[in-house]
Amino acid sequence: AAEPWPENATLYQQLKGEQILLSDNAASLAVQAFLQMCNLPIKVVCRANAEYMSPSGKVPFIHVGNQVVSELGPIVQFVKAKGHSLSDGLDEVQKAEMKAYMELVNNMLLTAELYLQWCDEATVGEITHARYGSPYPWPLNHILAYQKQWEVKRKMKAIGWGNKTLDQVLEDVDQCCQALSQRLGTQPYFFN
Amino acid sequence: MAAPLELSCWGGGWGLPSVHSESLVVMAYAKFSGAPLKVNVIDNTWRGSRGDVPILTTEDNIVSQPAKILNFLRKQKYNADYELSAKQGADTLAYIALIEEKLLPAVLHTFWVESDNYFTVTKPWFASRIPFPLSLILPGRMSKGALNRILLTRGEPPLYHLREVEAQIYRDAKECLNLLSNRLGTSQFFFGDTPSTLDAYVFGFLAPLYKVRFPKVQLQEHLKQLSNLCRFCDDILNSYFRLSLGECTVTYWNFTLWMCI
Numbered sequence: 001a002a003e004p005w006p007e008n009a010t011l012y013q014q015l016k017g018e019q020i021l022l023s024d025n026a027a028s029l030a031v032q033a034f035l036q037m038c039n040l041p042i043k044v045v046c047r048a049n050a051e052y053m054s055p056s057g058k059v060p061f062i063h064v065g066n067q068v069v070s071e072l073g074p075i076v077q078f079v080k081a082k083g084h085s086l087s088d089g090l091d092e093v094q095k096a097e098m099k100a101y102m103e104l105v106n107n108m109l110l111t112a113e114l115y116l117q118w119c120d121e122a123t124v125g126e127i128t129h130a131r132y133g134s135p136y137p138w139p140l141n142h143i144l145a146y147q148k149q150w151e152v153k154r155k156m157k158a159i160g161w162g163n164k165t166l167d168q169v170l171e172d173v174d175q176c177c178q179a180l181s182q183r184l185g186t187q188p189y190f191f192n
Numbered sequence: 193m194a195a196p197l198e199l200s201c202w203g204g205g206w207g208l209p210s211v212h213s214e215s216l217v218v219m220a221y222a223k224f225s226g227a228p229l230k231v232n233v234i235d236n237t238w239r240g241s242r243g244d245v246p247i248l249t250t251e252d253n254i255v256s257q258p259a260k261i262l263n264f265l266r267k268q269k270y271n272a273d274y275e276l277s278a279k280q281g282a283d284t285l286a287y288i289a290l291i292e293e294k295l296l297p298a299v300l301h302t303f304w305v306e307s308d309n310y311f312t313v314t315k316p317w318f319a320s321r322i323p324f325p326l327s328l329i330l331p332g333r334m335s336k337g338a339l340n341r342i343l344l345t346r347g348e349p350p351l352y353h354l355r356e357v358e359a360q361i362y363r364d365a366k367e368c369l370n371l372l373s374n375r376l377g378t379s380q381f382f383f384g385d386t387p388s389t390l391d392a393y394v395f396g397f398l399a400p401l402y403k404v405r406f407p408k409v410q411l412q413e414h415l416k417q418l419s420n421l422c423r424f425c426d427d428i429l430n431s432y433f434r435l436s437l438g439e440c441t442v443t444y445w446n447f448t449l450w451m452c453i
Contacts, residue, residue: 096371100286107289158341179282
């Protein structure tokens with residue numbers, strides 16, 4: 001944990017042009033932004049099977065030294081263990097608020113994106129299926145896309161979003177964006 | 193406004209008006225906002241569905257799920273967030289998301305998945321309030337639903353195994369409780385002196401955890417160390433849910449009957 005940040009740290013995500021979906025792109029951007037804000041160099045590498053390479057099955061993941069860490073939460077903790085942190089200046093109440101707003105974004109926006117990508121028939125047909133399976137030959141592209149769709153639908157049903165209509169989801173997104181807008185106000189960043 | 197508002201929900205025990213978190217959230221909000229709610233406790237009748245409880249029925253509407261019920265009450269002018277600023281409203285949404293993501297999985301686990309707790313406390317309690325033969329099926333189904341939800345939202349493929357997830361969800365829940373305690377500090381409610389939606393949610397999720405007697409109590413022990421959260425729950429129970437004498441007697445009899453089973 002005391003080793004310095006190596007120069008060859010890499011971030012893996014899916015293919016940017018043809019394959020990556022909105023939700024995964026968002027997660028990857030978040031990690032890239034975080035590392036940039038900490039002034040840590042990172043090289044972005046695109047691989048078609050990034051999802052399967054990741055230790056937790058989720059993208060993005062970073063390869064630093066001889067360690068592989070995936071998803072924003074664990075990456076932030078990992079970077080903190082190396083001595084870089086963006087939230088040192090916050091007091092306890094602000095840290096609580098920060099975590100709460102992060103969960104709001106995860107809970108509402110990410111779930112809404114997943115819903116739009118995988119449960120809205122129009123989007124699924126036009127964009128998601130085609131993009132998700134694009135690096136693979138037939139019939140693998142269809143099988144993987146259907147499998148992923150089934151997984152996401154199961155998850156939506158478990159958290160109670162299975163019966164939501166598109167309008168309700170959009171209303172939730174609107175509410176979430178309003179909340180974030182209120183919190184940001186006219187400041188350049190959320191906490192200063 | 194004159195239309196009667198009826199809430200169907202699970203009943204109470206251990207000093208609580210309801211042991212079901214979501215029902216408790218709605219009941220607390222109704223008390224805070226002054227909504228005249230007639231509470232219909234689900235009991236040993238075949239009437240009504242149990243799957244989606246709590247359910248609010250008015251003359252021409254049936255609303256389920258706490259968030260939708262609260263929205264409906266607000267539209268009927270029963271608004272507990274009247275005095276909140278826009279930023280506080282935004283904070284409310286954020287903290288509710290935090291509770292649902294970090295605390296709810298561990299609460300579900302404590303009630304429905306941890307075998308000692310489930311078989312000695314939760315299952316008998318719910319089974320005694322559901323008519324036979326549904327009492328043999330429904331608790332099991334609710335337990336599977338809880339397990340499913342935990343695994344699908346927190347489990348990591350390809351294993352989706354409970355062991356790995358358990359430690360993480362309890363860690364997250366303890367951290368969430370600490371964060372809530374930090375945020376509450378020494379104030380009476382989360383946003384000043386009057387209770388709001390966030391107070392209803394926190395009370396709804398914390399009170400069952402605080403009061404129900406379980407064999408396996410790691411999360412409960414952690415909660416009891418956070419004295420301001422315990423004080424918060426007790427204050428709300430004493431101020432808003434003080435039982436009338438009649439209800440006291442009924443609860444006492446229910447409790448003694450339960451102890452005899």
